[in-house]
Amino acid sequence: MAKDQKKQPRPKAETPKGFRDYFGAEVTERKSMLDRIAAIYHRHGFEPLETSAVETVEALGKFLPDVDRPNAGVFAWQEEAVPGGGTAGDWLALRYDLTAPLARVAAQYRNDLPSPYRRFAMGPVWRNEKPGPGRFRQFYQCDADTVGSASVAADAEICAMLADALEGVGIARGDYIVRINNRKVLNGVLEAAEVRADQAEDVLRQIDKFDKVGRNGVLALLTEGRKDDSGAFIDGVGLSVDQAQPVLAFLTSKGDDNAATLANLRAAVGASAIGAEGVDELSQIADMLAAMGVAEDRAVIDPSIVRGLGYYTGPVFEAELTFEILDEKGRKRQFGSVAGGGRYDGLVERFTGQKVPATGVSIGVDRLLAALRAKGLAGADSQGPVVVTVMDRDRMADYQAMAAELRAAGIRAEVYLGNPKNFGNQLKYADKRGAPVAIIQGGNEAERGVVQVKDLILGAKIAAEASLDEWKSQPAQTEVARADLVAEVRRILS
Amino acid sequence: MAKDQKKQPRPKAETPKGFRDYFGAEVTERKSMLDRIAAIYHRHGFEPLETSAVETVEALGKFLPDVDRPNAGVFAWQEEAVPGGGTAGDWLALRYDLTAPLARVAAQYRNDLPSPYRRFAMGPVWRNEKPGPGRFRQFYQCDADTVGSASVAADAEICAMLADALEGVGIARGDYIVRINNRKVLNGVLEAAEVRADQAEDVLRQIDKFDKVGRNGVLALLTEGRKDDSGAFIDGVGLSVDQAQPVLAFLTSKGDDNAATLANLRAAVGASAIGAEGVDELSQIADMLAAMGVAEDRAVIDPSIVRGLGYYTGPVFEAELTFEILDEKGRKRQFGSVAGGGRYDGLVERFTGQKVPATGVSIGVDRLLAALRAKGLAGADSQGPVVVTVMDRDRMADYQAMAAELRAAGIRAEVYLGNPKNFGNQLKYADKRGAPVAIIQGGNEAERGVVQVKDLILGAKIAAEASLDEWKSQPAQTEVARADLVAEVRRILS
Structure with missing residues (x-):
C-alpha cells in the first residue's frame, strides 16, 4: 500500500489483431x-x-507466391539459445x-x-x-x-x-x-x-479484360488501343x-x-x-x-x-x-x-x-x-444437449444418473452445474445451450417416481404463437415415470 | 560466371530442431x-x-505453469508494422x-x-x-x-x-x-x-518419497532424519x-x-x-x-x-x-x-x-x-490402395476407368503414375504403398477382355514360404473377366 507501489495493470483479454476463435x-x-x-x-x-x-525461414523461402513483397508476409522470429534446441540466431517462421x-x-x-x-x-x-x-x-x-x-x-x-x-x-x-x-x-x-517476349506480359493483361470489354475491345487493345468509358485513350500493344x-x-x-x-x-x-x-x-x-x-x-x-x-x-x-x-x-x-x-x-x-x-x-x-x-449443407451437429435441471441441490447424484442414462442411450445430455437457486436461470441456460429438452424433478416428483420432460422447441413455438390459455395448459411439458425418461426424450427428439 | 559472383547455396531440406512431420x-x-x-x-x-x-504475450502470461523459468519456454516475436495489422512492437507468441x-x-x-x-x-x-x-x-x-x-x-x-x-x-x-x-x-x-507454514513444502517433498522409502522411511524423514542407501544422513523435517x-x-x-x-x-x-x-x-x-x-x-x-x-x-x-x-x-x-x-x-x-x-x-x-x-488398438486405416499398374502408356484412360470403378465401389484405388517402362518398379511401388492388390492388363489381356488380379498379401506369404514349383504356379494371381474386376478385388479384400 506504499504510495510508490505501482498496481500491475490487468492484461487485456483479446485475440491479437487479425486472429479469431472458433466456437462449437x-x-x-x-x-x-x-x-x-x-x-x-x-x-x-x-x-x-x-x-x-514452424519451418526454418531458409526452407520456406523468403517469399510468398502470391504477394509482391519479398521477405514479407511471414511471422518469423530468431531462435534464442535453448540448450540442445535450435542454433541461436537461426530464423524460424510459421x-x-x-x-x-x-x-x-x-x-x-x-x-x-x-x-x-x-x-x-x-x-x-x-x-x-x-x-x-x-x-x-x-x-x-x-x-x-x-x-x-x-x-x-x-x-x-x-x-x-x-x-x-x-x-x-x-x-x-x-x-x-x-x-x-x-x-x-x-x-x-x-x-x-x-x-515478342517483351510484349507477352502486356498481351496477357489485355486477355484478362475479355470479360469486361469483349472481343472487339480486346482486338483494339491488342492492336492500336481504344478509348475507355471515361473517354481516356488506352494505348494498344501494337x-x-x-x-x-x-x-x-x-x-x-x-x-x-x-x-x-x-x-x-x-x-x-x-x-x-x-x-x-x-x-x-x-x-x-x-x-x-x-x-x-x-x-x-x-x-x-x-x-x-x-x-x-x-x-x-x-x-x-x-x-x-x-x-x-x-x-x-x-x-x-x-x-x-x-x-x-x-x-x-x-x-x-x-x-x-x-x-x-x-x-x-x-x-x-x-x-x-x-x-x-x-445452402444449408454445413451439417446439423449443432443441436444442444438435453439439460437436466437441478431442483434439489442435495440430489445431484440423481440428476447425474439421469444424464448418464440419456448418454448411454446415445443422447447428448448434461446436468446444470451453475448455482441452482434461481430456476429461471436454469431455463435461460438451457436456451443459451440450444437444448431441445429440459428435465425437471423436484422433491414431489421424486417421491412419486416421476420426472417432467419439457419440450423446449415446441415450448418456444407455443410461446410465440399460442393463446394464454393454451400456454397455461403447458402442452410442451409431460410428466412421465422416471423409468420412461429415456423413451420420452427419444420420442421428442425423433 | 564472374569470379566475384557468389553461388547461392541451396537451402537445407530439414525440419527445425525439435519439430517433426507426421505421415499417413x-x-x-x-x-x-x-x-x-x-x-x-x-x-x-x-x-x-x-x-x-497465436496469442498476445500479455494475454498468455509470461510464465509456463510447469517450468521454473519465468518468461522462457515460449516462442515469441515482436509485431512489425503491418498496415491495419497489429501495433508495431506488440509481442505475440505461440x-x-x-x-x-x-x-x-x-x-x-x-x-x-x-x-x-x-x-x-x-x-x-x-x-x-x-x-x-x-x-x-x-x-x-x-x-x-x-x-x-x-x-x-x-x-x-x-x-x-x-x-x-x-x-x-x-x-x-x-x-x-x-x-x-x-x-x-x-x-x-x-x-x-x-x-508450520514454513515446513509445509518440506513435508510435501517427503510425502512424495513414500513409494520409494515406505512408511518408516517417511516417518524418519518427517521427524529426526535417516541415513539413505549411500550412508549419508538426510535431515528430518523436525x-x-x-x-x-x-x-x-x-x-x-x-x-x-x-x-x-x-x-x-x-x-x-x-x-x-x-x-x-x-x-x-x-x-x-x-x-x-x-x-x-x-x-x-x-x-x-x-x-x-x-x-x-x-x-x-x-x-x-x-x-x-x-x-x-x-x-x-x-x-x-x-x-x-x-x-x-x-x-x-x-x-x-x-x-x-x-x-x-x-x-x-x-x-x-x-x-x-x-x-x-x-495394444494394437490404434485403428486399421493403414492399408494401402489397390494399385492399377500401367502396361501400355497409351491406354491410361482404361486404367483410370478401372481405378474409378473400384473407388465407386468404395475400394481405395489408384493408378501408377510414374514412368511405366520398368514393370518391376511398379510392383516395388505397390509394395511401398502397402497395396493389398495389384491390377495388371497388357495388350493381350485387353484384347481378350480380361485382367490379372494379383493378391500381394498372399503373394508375399507364398514368396516367403512356398517351393519353387508352388511359386511358379502363381496361385496369388488370378485372371478374371474385365467385368468381374470389382467383384474379384472385393473377394480378395474381404
Whole structure:
C-alpha cells in the first residue's frame, strides 16, 4: 500500500489483431467438411501429411507466391539459445501455405517416400498481412498434390477427385463445374501470334479484360488501343490485326463440348509445337475424365481460366460453384470459385537442384464452408444437449444418473452445474445451450417416481404463437415415470 | 560466371530442431483417437473451441505453469508494422497450452458464453524448450474443462467422462483406473499435524518419497532424519512422532473400497475443517460416480495422487493404464499415467479480477496413442490402395476407368503414375504403398477382355514360404473377366 507501489495493470483479454476463435458448430462444421474431403482423397490413394507449423525461414523461402513483397508476409522470429534446441540466431517462421512444407518434405524424404507421392494436407497457415473483413492472419488450407509424375493422368485424376470432393461435401451435380485449361496452349497462342517476349506480359493483361470489354475491345487493345468509358485513350500493344487473330480465336474457343473446344484451340495455336502439345494434353485429360465417368457437366475444358497462369507450367484448373446466392445487399450473384490448382515445376528444385514435376489443387476452406452454410449443407451437429435441471441441490447424484442414462442411450445430455437457486436461470441456460429438452424433478416428483420432460422447441413455438390459455395448459411439458425418461426424450427428439 | 559472383547455396531440406512431420497412418491414427474422444466429450455437453495458435504475450502470461523459468519456454516475436495489422512492437507468441487461451476466452466472451461453460479443445501447442527423444517442441494437447461451476458435480462428471473416453478409444475396462484425491484433504492433514507454514513444502517433498522409502522411511524423514542407501544422513523435517501420525495415516489411508478409504481419510484429517470439507467432497464425488454407473474398478478415491497438487485447489485426478507393456529393454512395466487434471481457481482472475472456479482434465495425446499402438488398438486405416499398374502408356484412360470403378465401389484405388517402362518398379511401388492388390492388363489381356488380379498379401506369404514349383504356379494371381474386376478385388479384400 506504499504510495510508490505501482498496481500491475490487468492484461487485456483479446485475440491479437487479425486472429479469431472458433466456437462449437464453427469447429464441427469445418471439421465435418474436411473429414468428408479427406475420405475422398484417401479413397483416391492420397496419404495425409501433417508438417509442423514452424519451418526454418531458409526452407520456406523468403517469399510468398502470391504477394509482391519479398521477405514479407511471414511471422518469423530468431531462435534464442535453448540448450540442445535450435542454433541461436537461426530464423524460424510459421508456414504461410502447405506447398512450401511439401517441397521441403519431398526433398528431405525423397529416398523414403513412394514416387510418385500423392499427399493431402489440411491445417492452418499464417500470413502476417493486413487483416480485413473475413480476412484473417490465420486460416485453413486444404491441399492435395501429386509429386513426381509428369503424366497428365495425374492432372486428370486431381480434376476428377476435386469433382468427387465437391459432391462429397454435399454440392449437387450441376451446382459446380471444374474448368480446365493449359498454360502451354496460351504459350502456343502467343507463339502463333508472333508476340515478342517483351510484349507477352502486356498481351496477357489485355486477355484478362475479355470479360469486361469483349472481343472487339480486346482486338483494339491488342492492336492500336481504344478509348475507355471515361473517354481516356488506352494505348494498344501494337500487334497487327493478323497477329491478334490467334489470340481472339483462343478467347472465343469455348465450344458446345470438349471436342469443339479442342478443335477451336487447335486452330488457334496454328503451327506452334508447344501449343499443339498443350492441346494434346487437354485432349488426353478429356479422354481420361470421360473414362473415369466424369462427364462434361462436372469437368470441362475451358480456355477462360487464365488467372494465376504465371505460376503454372501445364494444365490448370478451377472449381466454381454455379448456383446463385444473395449477397449482403440482397442481390443475386453466382457463388464463384472455391478451388484452384495446376501443374508446377521447381517444387523440390530449390533444395536438390533437380526438377520434380508436380500437380495439385487447393480448396478454399472458408469459401467452400460459406457455400455449404448458404445452402444449408454445413451439417446439423449443432443441436444442444438435453439439460437436466437441478431442483434439489442435495440430489445431484440423481440428476447425474439421469444424464448418464440419456448418454448411454446415445443422447447428448448434461446436468446444470451453475448455482441452482434461481430456476429461471436454469431455463435461460438451457436456451443459451440450444437444448431441445429440459428435465425437471423436484422433491414431489421424486417421491412419486416421476420426472417432467419439457419440450423446449415446441415450448418456444407455443410461446410465440399460442393463446394464454393454451400456454397455461403447458402442452410442451409431460410428466412421465422416471423409468420412461429415456423413451420420452427419444420420442421428442425423433 | 564472374569470379566475384557468389553461388547461392541451396537451402537445407530439414525440419527445425525439435519439430517433426507426421505421415499417413501417424496422422489418421491420432485423428481417429481424437475423434472418438471428441464424440464422448460432445455427448457430455462439452462444446469444441478452437482458438488461434497465436496469442498476445500479455494475454498468455509470461510464465509456463510447469517450468521454473519465468518468461522462457515460449516462442515469441515482436509485431512489425503491418498496415491495419497489429501495433508495431506488440509481442505475440505461440500458445504453450490450451488452458491459457481458455482463460483469455472465458474473460473475453464472459457475457456471451453459457455459464457454466463446458468446452473441449484439441490441437498443437508449442514449447521453446530442449527437445529430446520423443520430446518435441510442437505436440498435441486434448483438454476438457468446465468453467464457472464451484460444484464438485463438475469434477465427478469430468472423472466419469474421462473413464468413458478411455473406453471410447478402445481401452478395456480393467485396463485403466481413474484415481481421485483432493488438495483440501492434504491441507487438512497438514493442519491436523500442526505443520508450520514454513515446513509445509518440506513435508510435501517427503510425502512424495513414500513409494520409494515406505512408511518408516517417511516417518524418519518427517521427524529426526535417516541415513539413505549411500550412508549419508538426510535431515528430518523436525516434526514430533505425534505430529507425523496424521501424515502417515493419510499415506496409508487407501482402503479396500471408497467407503473404507473415506473413513481412513476422515480419521487422518482429525478436527481440521478444511480436511473435513475435502473428505466430504470426495464422498460426494464417490456417490455421484456410483449414480452415474461408474464403479470403483473404473474411478476410485486414492490418496496416493499427490503430484502437481500445488497447482490445484480442490479435487485432483489422474488416469493410469494398468496393463503391462514391454519397454525398450524387453522388461515388463505398467504403462502408467495418460491423463490428469483437477480443480483450479484464478483462471479468469488475471483478466477480470474475479475468481472463477474451474475444473478440467488433459489427456496426454502422444502417450495414449502409444498405448493404443502397443495394444494394437490404434485403428486399421493403414492399408494401402489397390494399385492399377500401367502396361501400355497409351491406354491410361482404361486404367483410370478401372481405378474409378473400384473407388465407386468404395475400394481405395489408384493408378501408377510414374514412368511405366520398368514393370518391376511398379510392383516395388505397390509394395511401398502397402497395396493389398495389384491390377495388371497388357495388350493381350485387353484384347481378350480380361485382367490379372494379383493378391500381394498372399503373394508375399507364398514368396516367403512356398517351393519353387508352388511359386511358379502363381496361385496369388488370378485372371478374371474385365467385368468381374470389382467383384474379384472385393473377394480378395474381404
